[in-house]
Amino acid sequence: xxxxxxxxxxxxxxxxxxxxxxxxxxxxxxxxxxxxxxxxxxxxxxxxxxxxxxxxxxxxxxxxxxxxxxxxxxxxxxxxxxxxxxxxxxxxxxxxxxxxx
Amino acid sequence: xxxxxxxxxxxxxxxxxxxxxxxxxxxxxxxxxxxxxxxxxxxxxxxxxxxxxxxxxxxxxxxxxxxxxxxxxxxxxxxxxxxxxxxxxxxxxxxxxxxxxxxxxxxxxxxxxxxxxxxxxxxxxxxxxxxxxxxxxxxxxxxxxxxxxxxxxxxxxxxxxxxxxxxxxxxxxxxxxxxxxxxxxx
Numbered sequence: 001x002x003x004x005x006x007x008x009x010x011x012x013x014x015x016x017x018x019x020x021x022x023x024x025x026x027x028x029x030x031x032x033x034x035x036x037x038x039x040x041x042x043x044x045x046x047x048x049x050x051x052x053x054x055x056x057x058x059x060x061x062x063x064x065x066x067x068x069x070x071x072x073x074x075x076x077x078x079x080x081x082x083x084x085x086x087x088x089x090x091x092x093x094x095x096x097x098x099x100x101x
Numbered sequence: 102x103x104x105x106x107x108x109x110x111x112x113x114x115x116x117x118x119x120x121x122x123x124x125x126x127x128x129x130x131x132x133x134x135x136x137x138x139x140x141x142x143x144x145x146x147x148x149x150x151x152x153x154x155x156x157x158x159x160x161x162x163x164x165x166x167x168x169x170x171x172x173x174x175x176x177x178x179x180x181x182x183x184x185x186x187x188x189x190x191x192x193x194x195x196x197x198x199x200x201x202x203x204x205x206x207x208x209x210x211x212x213x214x215x216x217x218x219x220x221x222x223x224x225x226x227x228x229x230x231x232x233x234x235x236x237x238x239x240x241x242x243x244x245x246x247x248x249x250x251x252x253x254x255x256x257x258x259x260x261x262x263x264x265x266x267x268x269x270x271x272x273x274x275x276x277x278x279x280x281x282x283x284x285x286x287x
Contacts, residue, residue: 003107005218006211008144011111013207015118015137017200022122024196028182030127030173034134037165038118041141044153052148053218055227057237060150061246064238067153067160068253072260074165078172079267085176086270094189 008049016042027092029081033074040070106147114140125181131169138162152235 019038026032044063051059085091113136120133138161145154242250 002103003147006214007107008148009211010208011114011144013204013211015114016207017204018115018118018122020203021196021200022118024199025193026122028127028178030169030178031121031130034121034130034169037134037161038121038137041137041161044157045141045144048145048148048150048153050218050220051150054220054222056222057227057241058222058245060153060234060238061241063150063153064156064242065246065249065253067156068257071160071165072256074168075260075264076267078168079264082172082176082268085178089176089178 005049005053009046012042012045012049015039015045027094029085029091029093030078032093033077033081037070037074040066103147106143110140110143110147112140113137114144123184125184127173127178127182128170131166131173134169135162135166138166149234151233152238 016039019035019042022035022038023032026035044066047059047063047066051057051063088095117133117135117137117140121130121137124130124133138157142154142157142162145151145157
């Protein structure tokens with residue numbers, strides 16, 4: 001018995017759901033970023049599964065682009081967090097809702 | 102054998118994901134994230150995407166998680182957070198209901214699909230099965246998707262410049278930014 005594409009898709013759906021719930025529940029902005037990474041990884045897993053199921057290398061190339069965009073997003077997001085949390089240590093996502101540094 | 106690999110990797114992936122969400126200390130969350138990323142890399146190898154698995158380990162586990170840990174240590178926010186309190190009333194039940202609905206809809210779609218995969222082919226076509234995975238990815242990346250590849254180069258450059266500008270400690274005397282750059286370059 002070998003795992004089929006559906007197994008991988010179910011696993012990716014579970015991973016995406018955990019990331020989404022974490023993003024909604026957690027209040028530490030760093031952990032919220034990690035939950036976004038979980039969701040991006042779930043989507044990457046889906047892309048690779050479909051790339052194998054459809055026998056199409058394009059899915060893997062798209063995953064590479066997703067990784068690049070995720071890296072850029074993390075760099076910018078963490079820089080914003082550093083500049084915000086330097087002024088107010090211990091700020092949660094609710095404290096920075098006004099977007100005034 | 103493939104089943105054993107899948108089950109072990111799935112346990113690592115889901116356990117790491119739950120660890121990210123449920124641990125109060127951000128350092129523990131980051132380390133759980135490493136487990137999830139390694140598990141996803143194993144699943145990439147199991148699906149003949151060796152190049153992406155290497156990129157996953159090097160870029161995600163090697164660079165992004167280290168960046169997370171660096172920021173946690175730099176800001177000193179590594180004290181544990183009390184997860185028992187729910188500051189906004191009804192947020193957690195609402196989030197869990199939304200998550201259950203998401204998972205339910207995805208699984209219902211997967212069941213209704215019945216295991217068959219349909220879809221349009223991309224412009225890149227199928228791997229021929231004889232050349233290495235990295236050769237296939239490189240051929241497509243540098244021919245069909247070369248403009249997107251160049252755009253990611255520009256994106257990364259903008260991200261680096263933006264990170265430096267955002268994380269720079271502002272000067273006390275409120276100089277103009279142009280004066281700062283001229284001073285630092287001299």
